[in-house]
Amino acid sequence: MEALYEQNQTDVNEAKADGRAELIPSIKLRHCCLLRNQRCLTAYLYDRLLRIRALRWEYGSVLPANVRFHMCAEEVQWFTHYKKSLASFMRSLGGGEGLDITQDMKPPKSLYIEVRCLKDHGEFEIDDGTVILLKKNSQHFLPRWKCEQLIRQGVLEHVMS
Amino acid sequence: MAPKQQGGRVVTQQTRSLLNISVNILGIQLLSTSFGYKMDTLSYLPVQPGVGMEENFLSLDDILLSHERLPIRTECSFPRLGFLEKSSDTKDITEGTKMELPLWLSKGLYEKKRRVLSVELPKIYKEGWRTVFNADPNVVDLHKMGPYYYGLGSQMLHFDSPENPEIAQTLLQTFIGRFRRNMDSSQNAYNEDTSALVERLDCLEKALFTSGQSGLNSFQSWEKGQASQLTASSLVLNYRKRKINDLQP
Numbered sequence: 502m503e504a505l506y507e508q509n510q511t512d513v514n515e516a517k518a519d520g521r522a523e524l525i526p527s528i529k530l531r532h533c534c535l536l537r538n539q540r541c542l543t544a545y546l547y548d549r550l551l552r553i554r555a556l557r558w559e560y561g562s563v564l565p566a567n568v569r570f571h572m573c574a575e576e577v578q579w580f581t582h583y584k585k586s587l588a589s590f591m592r593s594l595g596g597g598e599g600l601d602i603t604q605d606m607k608p609p610k611s612l613y614i615e616v617r618c619l620k621d622h623g624e625f626e627i628d629d630g631t632v633i634l635l636k637k638n639s640q641h642f643l644p645r646w647k648c649e650q651l652i653r654q655g656v657l658e659h660v661m662s
Numbered sequence: 663m664a665p666k667q668q669g670g671r672v673v674t675q676q677t678r679s680l681l682n683i684s685v686n687i688l689g690i691q692l693l694s695t696s697f698g699y700k701m702d703t704l705s706y707l708p709v710q711p712g713v714g715m716e717e718n719f720l721s722l723d724d725i726l727l728s729h730e731r732l733p734i735r736t737e738c739s740f741p742r743l744g745f746l747e748k749s750s751d752t753k754d755i756t757e758g759t760k761m762e763l764p765l766w767l768s769k770g771l772y773e774k775k776r777r778v779l780s781v782e783l784p785k786i787y788k789e790g791w792r793t794v795f796n797a798d799p800n801v802v803d804l805h806k807m808g809p810y811y812y813g814l815g816s817q818m819l820h821f822d823s824p825e826n827p828e829i830a831q832t833l834l835q836t837f838i839g840r841f842r843r844n845m846d847s848s849q850n851a852y853n854e855d856t857s858a859l860v861e862r863l864d865c866l867e868k869a870l871f872t873s874g875q876s877g878l879n880s881f882q883s884w885e886k887g888q889a890s891q892l893t894a895s896s897l898v899l900n901y902r903k904r905k906i907n908d909l910q911p
Contacts, residue, residue, distance in 0.1 A: 512742070526740045526771070526778055527754075533770035540766075544720045548708060555706035606704075610890045648892075655894035661887070 502538050505531050553580055557587065558603060561650055604649055614645050616657040625651075711866075715816050723865070727813040728766040733782040735760050765817055772821060781821040783829075786811065792832045799839030804864035811864040812837065840867065848874030852882060 509531045512524045553576055556564060562584055569577065587603075594600040622635040627647055635641075640660065651657045711723035718724050740746075741754040747761055755761075763771075763779075771778050785791060786807045795802060804811045815833045819826050847859045848871045860871060883889055 524741055526738055527743050529771055529778075530740060530743060530767070533767050536770065537766050540719060541725060544709075544722055544725055547720050548722060551708060552706055558705035607890055607892060614892070652892045653894055658894075659892040661891050 502535060505535050505538075509535075549576065550579060554583060556580075557583060559653065561603070561654070604646060609645055612645060613642055614648060615640065615642055615660045616648050616652065617660050619656060619658050622651070622656045711813065715819055717817070724813075727810045727865075728764065728769070728817070730765050730808060730810060730814055731762040732765060732768050732784060732818075733760065734763045734768060735780050735782065736778070737776060737780055738778055765814070769817070769820060774822065781818075781823070783818065783823060783825070784808070784814070787815060787818060787825075787829050787832075789825075792828065795832050795836045799836040800843055802836075803862045804840075804867070805862055807864075809865050812866045844871060845874065847871070849878055851875070852878055 509528050512528050512531075553572065556568065557580065560568075564580070572580070591600060591602055594602070617640045618635045618637055621637055625633045625635050625647075627633065627644060633641055633643070635656070648657055648659075652659055709718055709721040711721045711727065712718040717728065736755060736757060736759050739754055739757045744752040744754050747755055747759060768779060768781055772781065791807075808814060812833060815829060819830060823829070844863065844867050847856075851859060856871075856875070860868060863871060880889075
């Protein structure tokens, strides 16, 4: 892009100095190319941002290391800002108590759900203190709100009878 | 001699930068279709292509659309840009040359007073093909006629050709004629191979078809009672598939 810009600069100077108006179409053409490059780049970066935003809603607040490896420093910064705005927005809902809108993506039918573990995840503690050991292929009956995050990450599987 | 050689070096840099951008575009296309994370979840909402004669600046579909080439006749000369025309080896592009320029360049350079360019209609928008479309729109393979028939047609209306009202009318009638069959097929092809139905569709129709299919699939899963089943996000599933593929030699 710099090369295009420099060529245009020299031509503009020449056009003004010598009065050669016939250089103007070339200048316009190069300007069009510059605008086009700019458009492609901004669209690409904007699309990346949209995908990163979707990652927050799919994966949760913490991104796995490989995904973060592919993001540049400014994108990571943007992600933390977005996380913060989303968190402060969620805190302000529900009459000062906060409402987690990333939960319950589908309308809930029951409080407790049957889940099967797809891979070893270690120990998992629920609200009343009981600790559940998540081993592969073990089935449990757990409260919905605790499991939703793990189901979305693919650790657990929702079993419908 | 020295300035000319320097000009040559700068020229190759220019073409390289132009090529880089076009490679980027192809990269974007691949990103959204096959290789990268297939993001068809509800949280990823890409910028839609523009409706009618307007393009959306940030829409990737519109950028791909404006990459299509149009036959052009130059009305004035472009000094020092001879390298763009492959057939002749002149230093600048003379008046009255016939070239093929992409849509974005033609749109940018076009002026009402016709001082710079005159755009010739691509053959699918001319009289001959227009009668074909008016006769029976359902038979035509719009994917072969340039995958962006409707989009490019709407953009051609910018170039003030005397046949503009007829072009607009033909576009509309073709869409109306084909719509019934497309909607029918998208709403009734459940769990089957749709490639035979989709291959003759233009990009706009394909987008409509896929949204129809997703609506149908959601409805069917609701009927089966699967709508309340929590699922892992499609991102996670694709990510896991990729990891396994990476591990396997």
